[in-house]
Amino acid sequence: MKSQFGKKLQVLIVEDHPLDRKILLNMLSSSPIGEFETRAAASLSLAFEEIMQHRFDVVILDLNLEDSRGIDTLQKFHRKFPHLPVVINTGSYQDDLGLQAIKKGAQDYLVKGTYKSYMLVKSLYYAVERKKAEEELKTAYTHLKETQIQLIQAEKMNVVGGLASGIAHEVKNPLATIIYGVEYLGTKLGHHDDQINLTLESIKEAARTADDIIKGLLDFASLSLLKKTPENLNDVIARSLPLVRLQCDRNGIEVKKALEPQLPLIKIDKNRIEQVIVNVILNALQAMKDGGTLTIKTEAKEFSRQDNGWMDRRSKPFRSGDHVVILDIEDTGPGIKEAHLVKIFDPFFTTRRASGGVGLGLAIARTIMNNHGGHIRIMNCESGGARARLIFRV
Amino acid sequence: MSKKKILVVDDEVRFTQMIKLNLEAGGKYDVKIENNAAQAVKVALEMKPDLILLDVIMPETEGPDVVCQLREHDTLKKVPVIFLTATVTKEEVEAQQGRIGGHAFLAKPGSVDDLIFCIEQHLANAR
Numbered sequence: 001m002k003s004q005f006g007k008k009l010q011v012l013i014v015e016d017h018p019l020d021r022k023i024l025l026n027m028l029s030s031s032p033i034g035e036f037e038t039r040a041a042a043s044l045s046l047a048f049e050e051i052m053q054h055r056f057d058v059v060i061l062d063l064n065l066e067d068s069r070g071i072d073t074l075q076k077f078h079r080k081f082p083h084l085p086v087v088i089n090t091g092s093y094q095d096d097l098g099l100q101a102i103k104k105g106a107q108d109y110l111v112k113g114t115y116k117s118y119m120l121v122k123s124l125y126y127a128v129e130r131k132k133a134e135e136e137l138k139t140a141y142t143h144l145k146e147t148q149i150q151l152i153q154a155e156k157m158n159v160v161g162g163l164a165s166g167i168a169h170e171v172k173n174p175l176a177t178i179i180y181g182v183e184y185l186g187t188k189l190g191h192h193d194d195q196i197n198l199t200l201e202s203i204k205e206a207a208r209t210a211d212d213i214i215k216g217l218l219d220f221a222s223l224s225l226l227k228k229t230p231e232n233l234n235d236v237i238a239r240s241l242p243l244v245r246l247q248c249d250r251n252g253i254e255v256k257k258a259l260e261p262q263l264p265l266i267k268i269d270k271n272r273i274e275q276v277i278v279n280v281i282l283n284a285l286q287a288m289k290d291g292g293t294l295t296i297k298t299e300a301k302e303f304s305r306q307d308n309g310w311m312d313r314r315s316k317p318f319r320s321g322d323h324v325v326i327l328d329i330e331d332t333g334p335g336i337k338e339a340h341l342v343k344i345f346d347p348f349f350t351t352r353r354a355s356g357g358v359g360l361g362l363a364i365a366r367t368i369m370n371n372h373g374g375h376i377r378i379m380n381c382e383s384g385g386a387r388a389r390l391i392f393r394v
Numbered sequence: 395m396s397k398k399k400i401l402v403v404d405d406e407v408r409f410t411q412m413i414k415l416n417l418e419a420g421g422k423y424d425v426k427i428e429n430n431a432a433q434a435v436k437v438a439l440e441m442k443p444d445l446i447l448l449d450v451i452m453p454e455t456e457g458p459d460v461v462c463q464l465r466e467h468d469t470l471k472k473v474p475v476i477f478l479t480a481t482v483t484k485e486e487v488e489a490q491q492g493r494i495g496g497h498a499f500l501a502k503p504g505s506v507d508d509l510i511f512c513i514e515q516h517l518a519n520a521r
Contacts, residue, residue: 169480175503180416183506
């Protein structure tokens, strides 16, 4: 009777040489320790089929197969099944290849003809346990990294929040002085002189604009308070567009809409999402000063792996199969510099400081989307221009 | 009808000057400015204002502290107080129907019309 040695392992032997295959099978069945259920595949493609149909704990992989050779074999394998532990079974005098495989993520390597049953079994169990520890470590690391990012983000928001109320107090007082001063002048000087009235109105408007910027800053502090109701995203878009119509006309922009007629309702704070849409569109318009086309597209679909390309690597709120509504806003401007793309959502990052940009629009937009459990990403399109994609959970 | 006496307590010197100019322009109010909140009660005792406009965030003595001090004096405790503050927005004030924590609030910057409307409302209630 075999002694107890870990759990029974499901082993896949990927080996094109029938004799080598037999040797491995014999070693496993005659081993005094461990317990195994084995299946074999003679090529990499057959191995893939086996793994699709059966569950395995560990794979013994020959690197030189009829349909794949060398270290490439391991890499193809890892790309498809990154979580399965692999022990390489390599030919004589191929220690260098074995070592290379370890560097590429194999758990161990064995050189044919140099090992016996005991060593093979130990290697297999060891591979399984080490892979498990590795995966746990990876999960812990990812979790830690996410927490760190959230902390940094929270800290940023804290700083912004503190700054916002500080600035609000310091700037609103002089603004109040300007507005009250202008109103006083209005009562004393205005009435019959159009130019004086216009001047006073302009000063007042400018002060109100400055006040709006401060309000934008204060917005950050209250972004987590959402009034969510079931909405059709197309309706929210329809409400947002009139707010940017003037700017579209001024820049000579053609607006193209490709809205899916039957969108499922999504639970959103419609005013906040309107704010996001307007912000994204205004950014697109800034990139098309001399005319162009603004394309607005909505689509309901199941989230798929291709859409993952659109996710920030560090935050993946969606899984394949999730029901989502996607809004794409695309411009025909010159696109966004790579160096700017990574910072585009940072508070206070702007390329338009000279013309009064404060760099909060997209920062607020992202915070709003995150607070909805949604996602916003901006990328350059292959056709030139930039595309903002907003993804909402249904 | 005699002019109503209004005391403005705010450390922003220029802002208080603008308030005084605007309120006195209509001929309905006499406005006294106090830029040092620590002096507010002393000045109020002498002046006996009909209404006090009070900033919230000031160095050393803050608006709510001034209100507490005013409440200690029988002659002042019924004088209506309107807070003027740069730390809330007009929308927030409206959402709270112009009162936060039981006190009237006006956001800075606001308009002179809003200010006068609010003053008149409180003077009428105090009568």
